Amino acid sequence: MRFFPAVLALLLVLPACAPAPDAGxxxxxxxxxxxxxxxxxxxxxxQELVAPPFLPEHEQVASGPPRIVNIRLEIIEREVEIAPGVFVWQMAFNNSVPGPxxxxxxxxxxxxxxxxxxxxTVRFGRAENQLAHNIDFHASTGALGGGELTVVSPGQEVGLLWRAQKAGVFVYHCAPGGEMVPYHVVTGGNGAIMVLPREGLRDGYGNPLQYDRAFYFGEQDYYVPMNADGTSRRYGNFVEQMPDMLEVMRGLVPTHIAFNGSYGALTQDIRLEAEVGETVLLIHSQANNPSYPHLIGGHGDWVWPDGKFNNRPDEGLESWDVVAGGTAAAVYTFQQAGTYAYLNHNLIKAFLFDAKxxxxxxxxxxxxxxxxxxxPRPVGGG
Known part of the structure; x- marks a missing residue:
C-alpha cells in the first residue's frame, strides 16, 4: 500500500495532537x-499503634501541613503455637504478626x-531476644530502606527519621543481611505502613472516597521443621530453630500459611464486624510470596492492586494481585447481611492451609x- 506524502505527514502529526489521557x-x-x-x-x-487487623486512629484527609509522626516498634523473639501442636519462634514487631x-x-x-x-525492657509480653535486628521500610528512600541505619542488638534502641514521599501501602520487614533476611521475614518479622494522599482517597472518577472501617490482613508463610511422624519440632530459642528452618526454606514449599500469624486468628480468635451500607477498606500484604485476595459474596468496588493510591484504582474486581514483597488495597460497600470470607483465592492456601x-x-x-x-426440592417437583 502506498501513502501519499501529505497523508503520511498527517498520520505522523495526529498522535501529537491527540488529547492527553484522562488519567492525567x-x-x-x-x-x-x-x-x-x-x-x-x-x-x-x-501515634499509638495497635495490633492488626485493626488500624490506629487516623484522619482520612490531612488537615494541615506535613507533621512528624512518632512511632515505636519493639522487636520480640517469642514462641507461638501457630497451629494445633505446631510451635514456631517468631520475630514479631510489638508482639504481633504482622507488625502494626x-x-x-x-x-x-x-x-x-x-x-x-x-x-x-519489653512492654509487650515476654522477650528472649538473642539476635541483632533492623527494619527496611519499602516506603522510604535510601540506606536500604533504613535497614543500613537501624541495626540494633538486644537491649539497644535506634532512631530513624524519614519522609513519606510516596502514597500507598508499603511493606516493612527486618533485613539484617544474607540468609537472615528471609529467616526473619518468614518467622513474622514484617508488617506494612499506609501513606494516605493528603487529599484522601479517590475513586476511579476522581471523586472523594471515605471508608467507615479498615482491616489489615498480613499473609504469612511458615517453613516448620517436621519429625518423621508428622509432628513439628520444637526448639529452645529463635537461634536454635534457625538451621533446621533454613533447610525447609530451601525447598521453597511452605508447611503452614496463615492470615495474621496463626491458624484461626481471623476466623475464630478475632471477630471482624461491619454493617450493611458501610464501606470497608481491605488492606493486604505478603512479604515473601504472591497472593490473590478475593471476597466471597462481594467484590472490590475500587482496587489498588499494587496498593499505591496515586494510581487510578480498578473498578469492580472479583480477585486481585499482591506481588511478593508488596501490598494491595480495596474498598467494598457491603450490601447484604451475612458472613463473608476474605481469602487468598489460591484455594489450596485458603482451605488446606489457613489463608482466610x-x-x-x-x-x-x-x-x-x-x-x-x-x-431445595425433588427434581421436577414443582
Missing amino acids: AWKTQSDPEIVSFDLANAQEVT IPVVFQWDWVDLTLVNTTTD AFIHVSGEWDDEIMTNTFT
Whole structure:
C-alpha cells in the first residue's frame, strides 16, 4: 500500500495532537509548598499503634501541613503455637504478626524508635531476644530502606527519621543481611505502613472516597521443621530453630500459611464486624510470596492492586494481585447481611492451609439483590 506524502505527514502529526489521557486529569500534583515544607516547622505527634487487623486512629484527609509522626516498634523473639501442636519462634514487631500498620500522610515525616527488647525492657509480653535486628521500610528512600541505619542488638534502641514521599501501602520487614533476611521475614518479622494522599482517597472518577472501617490482613508463610511422624519440632530459642528452618526454606514449599500469624486468628480468635451500607477498606500484604485476595459474596468496588493510591484504582474486581514483597488495597460497600470470607483465592492456601478471614456483616437482607426462587426440592417437583 502506498501513502501519499501529505497523508503520511498527517498520520505522523495526529498522535501529537491527540488529547492527553484522562488519567492525567484524574491525578493531582503535590502542592509545591507541601513538598518544600521545612522539617523545622513541622508539628510532632505521637501515634499509638495497635495490633492488626485493626488500624490506629487516623484522619482520612490531612488537615494541615506535613507533621512528624512518632512511632515505636519493639522487636520480640517469642514462641507461638501457630497451629494445633505446631510451635514456631517468631520475630514479631510489638508482639504481633504482622507488625502494626502506622498511618501517615504523603510528605509527613516518620520518626521511628526501634527497640530490640530484652526481658528488662519489653512492654509487650515476654522477650528472649538473642539476635541483632533492623527494619527496611519499602516506603522510604535510601540506606536500604533504613535497614543500613537501624541495626540494633538486644537491649539497644535506634532512631530513624524519614519522609513519606510516596502514597500507598508499603511493606516493612527486618533485613539484617544474607540468609537472615528471609529467616526473619518468614518467622513474622514484617508488617506494612499506609501513606494516605493528603487529599484522601479517590475513586476511579476522581471523586472523594471515605471508608467507615479498615482491616489489615498480613499473609504469612511458615517453613516448620517436621519429625518423621508428622509432628513439628520444637526448639529452645529463635537461634536454635534457625538451621533446621533454613533447610525447609530451601525447598521453597511452605508447611503452614496463615492470615495474621496463626491458624484461626481471623476466623475464630478475632471477630471482624461491619454493617450493611458501610464501606470497608481491605488492606493486604505478603512479604515473601504472591497472593490473590478475593471476597466471597462481594467484590472490590475500587482496587489498588499494587496498593499505591496515586494510581487510578480498578473498578469492580472479583480477585486481585499482591506481588511478593508488596501490598494491595480495596474498598467494598457491603450490601447484604451475612458472613463473608476474605481469602487468598489460591484455594489450596485458603482451605488446606489457613489463608482466610471472616467478616460478619449485620443488617437487613435485600431480596431484590438475591433470593431463592424456590428452596431445595425433588427434581421436577414443582
